[in-house]
Structures are given as C-alpha cells and as structure tokens.
Amino acid sequence: MISYAISHKYRAMKMKAxxxxxxxxxxxxxxxxxxxxxxxxxxEELAGEVSDIMDALFEAMKxxx
Numbered sequence: 001m002i003s004y005a006i007s008h009k010y011r012a013m014k015m016k017a018x019x020x021x022x023x024x025x026x027x028x029x030x031x032x033x034x035x036x037x038x039x040x041x042x043x044e045e046l047a048g049e050v051s052d053i054m055d056a057l058f059e060a061m062k063x064x065x
Contacts, residue, residue: 010062015064016061020061022057023058026050026053026057030050033047035064
C-alpha cells in the first residue's frame with residue numbers, strides 16, 4: 001500500500017514536471033509570436049490562444065498533488 005502511494009506521488013510529480021516543460025515551450029512560442037512578422041491582428045489572436053492554453057495548464061497543475 002505504501003509503495004502504491006509513493007508510486008502515485010512519483011507519477012504526479014513527473015506529470016507536473018512534464019506540464020511545466022510544456023508551459024516553458026508555450027512561453028517561448030508566445031515570445032516568438034510577440035516579435036514575429038505576422039500582422040498585428042493575427043499575432044494578438046495567436047497570443048490570446050496560447051495564453052488560454054497556458055491558463056488551462058496552470059489550473060490543471062494547481063489541482064495536482
């Protein structure tokens with residue numbers, strides 16, 4: 001039973017670390033969008049979509065142990 005709890009905690013920590021890595025990639029993407037040559041309206045739309053994804057990931061990470 002204890003080993004199951006440890007295993008479950010380890011998996012949650014690993015998943016949280018993976019989500020954090022995805023968050024870092026999204027931050028890089030957002031930076032690329034902000035400084036890209038794409039027209040301003042499209043940049044704003046893309047940046048908004050990336051921001052929404054980041055918000056959803058952050059909320060999911062808050063619910064993890």
